Amino acid sequence: xxxxxxxxxxxxxxxxVSAVIGVILMVAITVAIAATVYVYVSGMVTPESSSxxxxxxxxxxDTTGHNATYKVTDADAGIDWSLVSASTAAGSATLTDINGxxxxxxxxxxxxxxxxxxxxxxxxxxxxxxxxxxxxxTSPDVAL
Numbered sequence: 598x599x600x601x602x603x604x605x606x607x608x609x610x611x612x613x614v615s616a617v618i619g620v621i622l623m624v625a626i627t628v629a630i631a632a633t634v635y636v637y638v639s640g641m642v643t644p645e646s647s648s649x650x651x652x653x654x655x656x657x658x659d660t661t662g663h664n665a666t667y668k669v670t671d672a673d674a675g676i677d678w679s680l681v682s683a684s685t686a687a688g689s690a691t692l693t694d695i696n697g698x699x700x701x702x703x704x705x706x707x708x709x710x711x712x713x714x715x716x717x718x719x720x721x722x723x724x725x726x727x728x729x730x731x732x733x734x735t736s737p738d739v740a741l
Contacts, residue, residue, distance in 0.1 A: 651726065663718065723738050
């Protein structure tokens with residue numbers, strides 16, 4: 598029996614953490630590390646943007662009629678021309694198809710398509726096309 602006491606040497610005055618507290622601390626540390634990894638990884642994944650955009654280049658300018666013709670070079674799917682409006686810093690502008698007619702419902706923006714932006718008075722303008730409340734395209738300044 599004397600040998601068993603030798604194996605169980607305890608230093609008096611020192612206190613240890615109980616096994617239950619030790620397990621709780623290990624679980625808390627594991628949860629904190631997992632949360633940190635989740636936040637780091639979720640920051641790398643960018644959600645798909647819900648806003649739509651188009652790109653267009655100027656094709657021609659008619660200073661007499663105060664309008665400019667543009668050709669669509671890139672467009673997101675699902676942009677209906679009938680829901681697109683045009684504006685300038687000076688107010689609204691008229692948006693029409695290549696024949697000067699208003700776009701009809703169900704006519705989606707397509708690459709290679711032409712559109713005309715027209716204002717009532719001469720000047721230098723930058724046009725914004727607006728779809729669902731968002732600006733989807735802004736033109737460079739054009740003198741009309």
